[in-house]
Amino acid sequence: MKRRDLIKGTIAAATAAALPARVFAQVNPTSSRDRKLIEIARRQLDRVGADIWKKDIVGIADFGLHSAKERFHFVDLDNERVESFFVTHGTGSDGEHDGWLKRYSNIEGSEATSRGAYMTRSWYRGRYGTSIRLDGLDPTNSNALPRAIVMHPAEYARPEHISRYGRLGRSNGCFALGPDQFDKVLLKLSGGRLLFAESLGLEADGSQLPPPMAQMDLLLRPGGGTFERTNPGLF
Numbered sequence: 001m002k003r004r005d006l007i008k009g010t011i012a013a014a015t016a017a018a019l020p021a022r023v024f025a026q027v028n029p030t031s032s033r034d035r036k037l038i039e040i041a042r043r044q045l046d047r048v049g050a051d052i053w054k055k056d057i058v059g060i061a062d063f064g065l066h067s068a069k070e071r072f073h074f075v076d077l078d079n080e081r082v083e084s085f086f087v088t089h090g091t092g093s094d095g096e097h098d099g100w101l102k103r104y105s106n107i108e109g110s111e112a113t114s115r116g117a118y119m120t121r122s123w124y125r126g127r128y129g130t131s132i133r134l135d136g137l138d139p140t141n142s143n144a145l146p147r148a149i150v151m152h153p154a155e156y157a158r159p160e161h162i163s164r165y166g167r168l169g170r171s172n173g174c175f176a177l178g179p180d181q182f183d184k185v186l187l188k189l190s191g192g193r194l195l196f197a198e199s200l201g202l203e204a205d206g207s208q209l210p211p212p213m214a215q216m217d218l219l220l221r222p223g224g225g226t227f228e229r230t231n232p233g234l235f
Helices: 003-018 021-027 032-051 159-165 179-189
Strands: 057-062 072-076 081-085 103-105 116-126 129-136 150-153 175-177 194-198 216-220 226-230
Touching: 032 057, 032 072, 032 081, 032 116, 032 194, 057 179, 072 179, 081 179, 116 150, 129 179, 150 179, 175 179
Parallel strands: 057 194, 103 216, 150 175
Antiparallel strands: 057 072, 072 081, 116 129, 116 194, 129 150, 216 226
């Protein structure tokens, strides 16, 4: 090897060693799905960022997928990494209890999941132990605080529940995770970060498909009563 080529190689190696780890996270391609989730997280932060205190980590709940799939995504924007967990939807969103969300609602007493952007708030000790309060930032989830829509651990959200029943249990509209999984996000997602819920339908391989049935928004009718409107989601 020529001395000149050896010097070039030494300089290149030293330069690479000096680069921050995040550069390598950007160079090494993440999965197609994870790249899409990172893009969605950043887009939603751009949309509601003025209301968010901490912008390093975003939670994304993809209710376009069945509850037997890991559809709660922990998106670490600083390191461009995604970790996925199981999460429940509400009883009022799935009256048939087949594992598919069919209805979103922001109406008190609906026991349904609400879509939109939330800001995570402080911890508190509740019926299910340590939980995280949520503040709805969109018209579709503006009643999150009065409805007591929170993040909490639950036995019916454990992966073992899927092994036995083929689906998770249902909450009263809250984002319930298995206790072990909940502990992983408790410290890093609370305290003013973004949680975004929508029907994305992002499969693990990056493909994006709508759920097998129409999803609706249950809305209040002016003057009383309710009506349903088809929710196109973000497919």
